[in-house]
Amino acid sequence: MNTLVTGVAGFIGSTLADRLLADGADVVGIDSFTDYYPRAVKERNLGGLLGHRRFRFVESRIQDVDLAALLHDRTHVFHLAAQAGVRKSWGRDFSIYTANNIEATQVLLEAARGMPSLERLVYSSSSSVYGDAVPMPMREDALPQPVSPYGVSKLAAEQLCYLYFANFGVPTVSLRYFTVYGPRQRPDMGFHKFLRATLREEPIVVYGDGEQTRDFTFVSDAVNANLLAAARGVPGRVYNIGGGSRVSLNEALGVIERVAGRKPRITVEAAQKGDMRHTYADTSLARADLGFVPTVGLDEGLAAEYHWLAGIS
Numbered sequence: 001m002n003t004l005v006t007g008v009a010g011f012i013g014s015t016l017a018d019r020l021l022a023d024g025a026d027v028v029g030i031d032s033f034t035d036y037y038p039r040a041v042k043e044r045n046l047g048g049l050l051g052h053r054r055f056r057f058v059e060s061r062i063q064d065v066d067l068a069a070l071l072h073d074r075t076h077v078f079h080l081a082a083q084a085g086v087r088k089s090w091g092r093d094f095s096i097y098t099a100n101n102i103e104a105t106q107v108l109l110e111a112a113r114g115m116p117s118l119e120r121l122v123y124s125s126s127s128s129v130y131g132d133a134v135p136m137p138m139r140e141d142a143l144p145q146p147v148s149p150y151g152v153s154k155l156a157a158e159q160l161c162y163l164y165f166a167n168f169g170v171p172t173v174s175l176r177y178f179t180v181y182g183p184r185q186r187p188d189m190g191f192h193k194f195l196r197a198t199l200r201e202e203p204i205v206v207y208g209d210g211e212q213t214r215d216f217t218f219v220s221d222a223v224n225a226n227l228l229a230a231a232r233g234v235p236g237r238v239y240n241i242g243g244g245s246r247v248s249l250n251e252a253l254g255v256i257e258r259v260a261g262r263k264p265r266i267t268v269e270a271a272q273k274g275d276m277r278h279t280y281a282d283t284s285l286a287r288a289d290l291g292f293v294p295t296v297g298l299d300e301g302l303a304a305e306y307h308w309l310a311g312i313s
Helices: 013-023 040-045 067-071 091-110 147-169 190-202 219-230 249-260 284-292 296-313
Strands: 001-005 028-030 055-059 075-080 118-124 173-177 203-205 212-216 238-241 247-248 263-268
Touching: 013 028, 013 040, 013 219, 055 238, 067 091, 075 091, 075 219, 091 118, 091 147, 091 173, 118 147, 118 219, 147 173, 173 219, 190 203, 190 249, 203 249, 212 219, 212 249, 212 296, 219 238, 219 284, 238 284, 247 249, 247 296, 249 296
Parallel strands: 001 028, 001 075, 028 055, 075 118, 118 173, 173 238, 203 263
Antiparallel strands: 212 247
């Protein structure tokens, strides 16, 4: 397998690249080191990749690189590059999301047209496309109504993937992740902030009443989903990827207390605009087509992230 991983210095991208190399794949990784969080964090993520004989790193935006040269011998593309963050996507910053999430995806898909070696292009989408108006558990055939500009940008890119499949035969498969966590999680994400604060005995900020729920997915399960989609995903389809650990934020804080052996210090602030109230994935289509079954529960996954954070603190 000859692969291109976009966003390779990120949380999921670097973990996926590690797994691909362990499985014997050749990996070209591209990342532009956007300033959403510190470059040093991303460079640490790349530490185990750089110098590997089957890994080549390209520092560039997707829009600025010679994609024809990168793609000419690639059998699989894993497109994880994106501007993350629901709360930052409002206002003037939305232009960053249109450039990094929509425009970059269109440029990549355009370059993928007519590449004879390409077997699958796996796009990393998000449960943020659903919004708050769909029934639970969320199914792929529900009408998406995102409640944040970030969700709009991810849905637009997902639709571009289908457009290029339907019109040009680009073999795209989209994965809607539900709250991925684990070692290397971005520093702006909830579990990273909560675990780090608990380690340091600092206060945790909870937005709202804490009864909002998420379907938490451990990073190794998200990586497995990518590999299964690359091998068995039906081109043109979208799959929910959830971990089966749907709990409230308050329940998750209880797990953190058990993992850390100390009670988190909690302060409460108002709910934030664009934050979804609940997420819960129906993964029956991913199970049927891909054979996807999550294997890491929330207690085990949070313990793994806690010990990773303790090791780098």
